[in-house]
Amino acid sequence: MHDFTSFETILFSVLLIAAVAAFIISAARQVRIITAGRPDPGRFDDIGRRIGRFVREVLAQVRVIGGRPVAGTLHALVFFAFLLFALETSSMFGEPFGLAWLPAVFGSTLGVLRVIVHVFAVLCTLAILGLAFRRFVLVRYSPDPKSYESGLVALLIVVLMLTYIDLNTTHLLSARLNWWLHVVIILSFPLIILHSKHRHIFLAPIAVFLRRDRLWDVPPLNLDFEAVEDEDEIILGLETMTAVPWKLRLDFLACVECKRCTDNCPAAQAGQELRPADFIKAGQKALLAGSEEEPVIGTVISETALGQCTTCMACENICPVGIEHSQLLAGAKFAQTLALGTGGVATEFFKAMNNTGNPFSASPQDRSDLIAALEIPYYESGSTDYLLWLGCVWSYNPDFRSTVEATVALMKKAGVSFGVLRTEGCSGHHSRRQGEEMQFQMLAGENCGQFIEQGVKRIVTGCPHCVNTFRHEYASFLADQEIAVLHHSELFARLVDDGSLRLKAPPSGNDSGAAGSRRLTYHDPCYLGRYEGVFSQPRALIRAAGHTLVEAQQNRARSYCCGGGAAGFTLEAEGENRVDQERKRHLEATGTDTLVTSCPECRMMLAGTLEETFDIAEIVLAAVE
Numbered sequence: 001m002h003d004f005t006s007f008e009t010i011l012f013s014v015l016l017i018a019a020v021a022a023f024i025i026s027a028a029r030q031v032r033i034i035t036a037g038r039p040d041p042g043r044f045d046d047i048g049r050r051i052g053r054f055v056r057e058v059l060a061q062v063r064v065i066g067g068r069p070v071a072g073t074l075h076a077l078v079f080f081a082f083l084l085f086a087l088e089t090s091s092m093f094g095e096p097f098g099l100a101w102l103p104a105v106f107g108s109t110l111g112v113l114r115v116i117v118h119v120f121a122v123l124c125t126l127a128i129l130g131l132a133f134r135r136f137v138l139v140r141y142s143p144d145p146k147s148y149e150s151g152l153v154a155l156l157i158v159v160l161m162l163t164y165i166d167l168n169t170t171h172l173l174s175a176r177l178n179w180w181l182h183v184v185i186i187l188s189f190p191l192i193i194l195h196s197k198h199r200h201i202f203l204a205p206i207a208v209f210l211r212r213d214r215l216w217d218v219p220p221l222n223l224d225f226e227a228v229e230d231e232d233e234i235i236l237g238l239e240t241m242t243a244v245p246w247k248l249r250l251d252f253l254a255c256v257e258c259k260r261c262t263d264n265c266p267a268a269q270a271g272q273e274l275r276p277a278d279f280i281k282a283g284q285k286a287l288l289a290g291s292e293e294e295p296v297i298g299t300v301i302s303e304t305a306l307g308q309c310t311t312c313m314a315c316e317n318i319c320p321v322g323i324e325h326s327q328l329l330a331g332a333k334f335a336q337t338l339a340l341g342t343g344g345v346a347t348e349f350f351k352a353m354n355n356t357g358n359p360f361s362a363s364p365q366d367r368s369d370l371i372a373a374l375e376i377p378y379y380e381s382g383s384t385d386y387l388l389w390l391g392c393v394w395s396y397n398p399d400f401r402s403t404v405e406a407t408v409a410l411m412k413k414a415g416v417s418f419g420v421l422r423t424e425g426c427s428g429h430h431s432r433r434q435g436e437e438m439q440f441q442m443l444a445g446e447n448c449g450q451f452i453e454q455g456v457k458r459i460v461t462g463c464p465h466c467v468n469t470f471r472h473e474y475a476s477f478l479a480d481q482e483i484a485v486l487h488h489s490e491l492f493a494r495l496v497d498d499g500s501l502r503l504k505a506p507p508s509g510n511d512s513g514a515a516g517s518r519r520l521t522y523h524d525p526c527y528l529g530r531y532e533g534v535f536s537q538p539r540a541l542i543r544a545a546g547h548t549l550v551e552a553q554q555n556r557a558r559s560y561c562c563g564g565g566a567a568g569f570t571l572e573a574e575g576e577n578r579v580d581q582e583r584k585r586h587l588e589a590t591g592t593d594t595l596v597t598s599c600p601e602c603r604m605m606l607a608g609t610l611e612e613t614f615d616i617a618e619i620v621l622a623a624v625e
């Protein structure tokens with residue numbers, strides 16, 4: 001620390017006040033943009049869980065590193081250096097007033113702290129140079145147009161680190177010059193940050209803290225119009241920017257433009273128009289331009305791009321700053337279907353749902369015939385343990401008869417008490433994902449009415465979409481009734497673990513049918529894996545059945561969608577850049593000839609990719625003693 005003249009103290013005071021005032025004025029405008037948003041309840045519940053996530057994702061940078069190990073580690077080093085420098089900077093700001101607090105607090109141990117800060121100053125410099133190299137030189141990894149802003153911020157951080165090191169150790173410049181250079185950069189930093197994507201330094205920790213834990217955790221729309229006093233309170237999704245709730249506004253502003261979401265979006269990877277990073281950036285642009293009356297569809301996301309979304313949630317799952325893409329996608333879909341009534345991609349799906357209550361326009365008699373043919377027992381209130389929910393594909397697609405047969409046979413062999421409902425409507429999952437909230441709420445109400453009437457306590461189903469919907473989206477229709485929902489792979493894994501199902505060592509060779517020991521691959525369904533975290537059970541079953549599992553690229557939480565989400569499985573596949581075709585290429589690259597799925601829709605989309613396709617139930621049944 002050098003001796004400060006009175007002039008220096010006054011100059012520093014003026015600069016400090018000016019910097020703080022400029023920051024507050026600028027920040028206030030952005031705060032106003034955020035707080036002008038519609039209410040978004042439930043963002044402060046379960047504070048303990050939110051603090052835990054904050055520690056994991058912000059302080060320990062787990063997601064940042066996990067998503068991109070090399071760039072993420074470099075970013076984490078910069079972040080840790082910033083935290084340490086917050087101590088040094090606050091003490092430096094006290095120096096002109098004789099209020100440097102670090103020496104007073106740390107005393108003789110200050111030297112140790114300074115060594116640590118110096119180590120991080122060096123690491124931070126190297127990390128910034130590494131990130132800049134990746135951004136500006138390694139075009140393959142970072143092909144987007146280069147921003148001068150990023151270059152300027154990188155340069156300023158490097159100068160900050162070097163002036164700190166020089167001030168304390170190398171002394172190439174005078175202490176006074178170093179100090180002023182260092183401090184002036186710090187004073188200008190908040191303003192530069194606030195007007196660039198680097199505002200994520202302030203907003204990302206808040207967005208992470210406020211994020212909902214579950215993917216696509218979209219609150220139900222209030223469709224009780226009669227109970228609404230003021231017409232303006234009727235919100236049918238995101239028609240215009242005015243309807244954007246405050247957390248989504250914060251998300252738009254918090255985006256760091258890393259494009260991890262786009263890199264992981266199956267539609268973008270397949271070469272389609274949809275690019276999640278682009279619609280987040282477009283939302284930010286519209287907010288900052290004050291385009292409150294502009295329509296969301298058209299300004300933030302195009303109809304075409306919206307129609308390409310499979311709701312796989314690879315985007316939200318990978319975002320390191322807690323941005324919830326689902327809130328925009330769901331809101332735009334609600335508006336498209338309910339308020340605007342235009343542009344939906346699944347018109348045939350809705351027609352079929354309206355006419356027959358299932359996506360295939362099938363007769364309910366087909367389901368009854370299947371139940372009779374396979375001698376599936378009916379659910380008896382009070383005496384049956386599990387409700388076996390067949391779902392639309394199992395009920396109406398004859399290609400799935402062997403899968404239903406295998407599931408029923410396994411449950412009978414294991415002595416599980418189970419039965420099906422006499423009538424079963426669609427769960428409404430795809431209606432909701434397509435924005436048809438009215439249809440969803442009607443179906444959910446009817447189904448839950450049956451669950452309550454029958455006193456259902458446990459449901460098992462082979463459809464991950466139904467699992468997700470029953471577990472998370474039916475709660476408000478079930479009064480206080482609690483229902484445990486299992487995917488059939490979870491139930492089979494439990495039955496194998498507790499010895500109710502015993503699997504035998506299989507003969508080798510693919511020519512022995514599903515019972516032969518095979519080299520096979522498994523496709524993680526988005527709604528079972530990424531949404532529900534069920535990765536290990538299907539794999540454990542495959543191994544217990546004696547098969548060798550060859551993982552496809554992009555597996556587990558990074559799995560690539562089959563293209564069937566958001567009713568995509570009901571659309572006629574066309575065009576060159578198709579999500580299912582891209583996934584088929586991944587599966588073919590495993591060099592195996594057998595595909596195992598645990599979702600009827602994935603199976604519909606991917607059947608025929610390899611020589612044979614089995615549901616996990618068929619694999620288990622073939623290995624049962």
Ligand code: SF4
Nearest residue numbers: 255256258259261319
């Ligand atoms: S939304 Fe998230 S993942 Fe996508 S570019 Fe922005 S910060 Fe990155």
Ligand code: SF4
Nearest residue numbers: 265309310312313315
């Ligand atoms: S949900 Fe899936 S398909 Fe839709 S934008 Fe996100 S990554 Fe792309």
